[in-house]
Amino acid sequence: MRQRFLKALMSQPTDTTPIWIMRQAGRYLPEYNATRKKAGSFLNLMKSPEYACEVTLQPLDRYDLDASILFSDILTIPDAMGLGLHFIEGEGPKLANPIRTEQDVDRLYVPDVGTELKYVTDTMSLLSHSLRDRVPVIGFAGSPWTLASYMIEGGGSEDYATAKKMMYTRPDLMHRILSINADSVVQYLNAQILAGANAVMIFDSWGGHLSHDAYQTFSLPYMQQIVSKLIKQHNGAQIPSIIFTKGGGLWLEQMANVGSQAIGLDWTVNLGRARQLVGHKVCLQGNMDPVILRTSEQAVAKEATRILEEFGEGDTGHVFNLGHGINQFTPPEHVEVLVETVHNVGRLQRAKAEKQLTLDLNDTIIDW
Amino acid sequence: MRQRFLKALMSQPTDTTPIWIMRQAGRYLPEYNATRKKAGSFLNLMKSPEYACEVTLQPLDRYDLDASILFSDILTIPDAMGLGLHFIEGEGPKLANPIRTEQDVDRLYVPDVGTELKYVTDTMSLLSHSLRDRVPVIGFAGSPWTLASYMIEGGGSEDYATAKKMMYTRPDLMHRILSINADSVVQYLNAQILAGANAVMIFDSWGGHLSHDAYQTFSLPYMQQIVSKLIKQHNGAQIPSIIFTKGGGLWLEQMANVGSQAIGLDWTVNLGRARQLVGHKVCLQGNMDPVILRTSEQAVAKEATRILEEFGEGDTGHVFNLGHGINQFTPPEHVEVLVETVHNVGRLQRAKAEKQLTLDLNDTIIDW
Numbered sequence A, B: 001m002r003q004r005f006l007k008a009l010m011s012q013p014t015d016t017t018p019i020w021i022m023r024q025a026g027r028y029l030p031e032y033n034a035t036r037k038k039a040g041s042f043l044n045l046m047k048s049p050e051y052a053c054e055v056t057l058q059p060l061d062r063y064d065l066d067a068s069i070l071f072s073d074i075l076t077i078p079d080a081m082g083l084g085l086h087f088i089e090g091e092g093p094k095l096a097n098p099i100r101t102e103q104d105v106d107r108l109y110v111p112d113v114g115t116e117l118k119y120v121t122d123t124m125s126l127l128s129h130s131l132r133d134r135v136p137v138i139g140f141a142g143s144p145w146t147l148a149s150y151m152i153e154g155g156g157s158e159d160y161a162t163a164k165k166m167m168y169t170r171p172d173l174m175h176r177i178l179s180i181n182a183d184s185v186v187q188y189l190n191a192q193i194l195a196g197a198n199a200v201m202i203f204d205s206w207g208g209h210l211s212h213d214a215y216q217t218f219s220l221p222y223m224q225q226i227v228s229k230l231i232k233q234h235n236g237a238q239i240p241s242i243i244f245t246k247g248g249g250l251w252l253e254q255m256a257n258v259g260s261q262a263i264g265l266d267w268t269v270n271l272g273r274a275r276q277l278v279g280h281k282v283c284l285q286g287n288m289d290p291v292i293l294r295t296s297e298q299a300v301a302k303e304a305t306r307i308l309e310e311f312g313e314g315d316t317g318h319v320f321n322l323g324h325g326i327n328q329f330t331p332p333e334h335v336e337v338l339v340e341t342v343h344n345v346g347r348l349q350r351a352k353a354e355k356q357l358t359l360d361l362n363d364t365i366i367d368w
Helices: A004-009 A031-038 A042-048 A049-063 A076-083 A104-105 A118-132 A144-153 A160-170 A171-196 A212-229 A248-254 A271-278 A289-296 A297-311 A331-368 B003-010 B030-039 B041-045 B049-062 B076-083 B102-106 B118-131 B144-154 B161-170 B171-194 B213-231 B249-256 B272-279 B290-294 B297-311 B332-367
Strands: A085-088 A092-095 A137-142 A199-204 A242-247 A262-264 A283-285 B085-088 B092-095 B139-143 B199-204 B240-246 B262-264 B283-288 B318-322
Touching: A004 A199, A004 A242, A004 A283, A031 A042, A031 A049, A031 B290, A042 A085, A049 A331, A076 A085, A076 A171, A076 B283, A104 A171, A118 A137, A118 A171, A118 B161, A137 A144, A144 A160, A144 A171, A144 A199, A144 A212, A144 A242, A144 B076, A160 A171, A160 B171, A160 B290, A160 B297, A171 A199, A171 A212, A171 A242, A171 B144, A171 B249, A171 B297, A199 A212, A212 A242, A212 A248, A212 B262, A242 A248, A242 A283, A248 A262, A248 A271, A248 B249, A271 A283, A271 B199, A283 B102, A289 A297, A289 A331, A297 A331, A297 B118, A297 B161, A331 B318, B003 B199, B003 B283, B003 B318, B030 B041, B030 B290, B041 B085, B041 B290, B049 B118, B049 B332, B076 B092, B076 B144, B076 B171, B076 B199, B092 B144, B102 B171, B118 B171, B139 B144, B139 B171, B144 B161, B144 B171, B144 B199, B144 B213, B161 B171, B161 B213, B171 B199, B171 B213, B199 B213, B213 B249, B240 B249, B249 B272, B249 B332, B283 B297, B290 B297, B297 B318, B297 B332
Parallel strands: A137 A199, A199 A242, A242 A262, A262 A283, B139 B199, B199 B240, B240 B262, B262 B283, B283 B318
Antiparallel strands: A085 A092, B085 B092
């Protein structure tokens, strides 16, 4: 199996910069849309291990990506808790039974991963088997705060007013939900690891909408709790983890201390400055604005190169990615340009750095 | 006229922390809704100096606020350029003739403020006259990038894909638009100052959606250009300016160097840390999450106190505000709790700091 992605996550040297793309299996690919049509609905697609495995592999057949990611939804856990995940065309995920009262909180429980989320571990087993000679597979879950905000709002939200109202007026209830979510995520991610995930990622999609104070109280500590309870080794291999708070650029130092091997960054962050702030404690994953993939091949190549140069030549511990999921209107050929640019520029940078190192060594010899 | 707000903007000592609220005249106030009904539409309300003046004054009659802000819309400039501002109920502002081709860019011009935006300066004159014994009045405009994104998208956007596509594929066209916008904003804000504005603010509402690199290229330099061309003194008084990039917490040091007296912050920023980063070069304005005003009186008081304590006791150069405009579903009585809390805690902090200073001085005397 190609090790480039896992090595980079663990801040070890690689031949070039690895790349994968958040939501790389998705609606921008015609073959995905064909499978979805066969499956009948997104929910059927996601809950059928065969279909989910099929779409996970599609982008790998098209592009020279360095990792795959389980095809699933962020709301599988609330769904397994009985909150009723469903999709309304063009509106994103909804929960039919959101948490509205203290009694609703009392009824919450950690779902039994072995039965209620078996379709996910079955998908992971299939993937792990299919991919064993190719690239690593990433397991994932939503962060406790992001799950809680969906569970309370019943879907996406502009301002998270209902979830934040609970947070500010009944912090005890919010902490109870977050605690159940954290326990659920631990069991869920560990089950994915046991089923073959080579790395796991926690998506804190809505953490960036919190105040810095609320983030340190209601989001970050629960991610830390999860990371501390994750299986660290499986079948003799280390299982690295990545945490990603969209809009969390102000909290990188705190994120770097959670215990994860890598942190995800969105495009508001300067990679070079991020590296200065966190040192070499963690690998950095990111961070191109997904919109750039919708512009032109030239702009994609230019911006990818700029990001790699910003990170620094020949430095270790960078996984290239977008700063958010790929958009459904992305022309698939632009993704190819991105993957090739990252690999080519990454290789050139390492060659240049090595030459520089040789020159520096020669200089040193002359000086002495 | 009460000077507390202007003194704080210029980082001078004040008796307590001044407070005003972004969008303080608005739909959460029943008296505003009554005037809007009389005016027939938002556009009539905004374009009628009498009505606009009336609603600007309403929150001052209810609350002990330290500043007023011109009641207007961020899109008056594109409207004056002929782009056709209109409102669709529940959808926010729209422009009927967005920029879609290079020819559209060629046709852009700096509007004649004296005729095409006369309703704004007339409102400002009325306000300045009405408020002269009360509190300062703030003039405002959108930032060149924020205006450009509206002008290209034709309204709000989730991802600014059309505007960003121009930015990444035709930066020359984008720079032309931004340059015209910057010239327009200079004339517009200077006309507001001549009509009586005691301070001005530039709202870069969408700057935080840019990559850090794009922000430094397409948003910040144009705000800097504007600030350098603003009238600095009028009728013997200094006219301070404030720049505010929503979501710009990562770029505070760069913002502090633009030449404005103050920078606005949203709630993701830790005020104490912001102060460390920018020193005492600028006043900081912000930064409570507006959602807190929708929770409970207790939570409002607690959170306002926390923010003031975070900023530091007795420190100068803080104007309290929300981190974004007040929401229409805010109970008006919560605003009263906020204003009172800020003034009371601010006074206590200064008294405490003074006592501490006396104690420190005594210590010093004993030590010597």
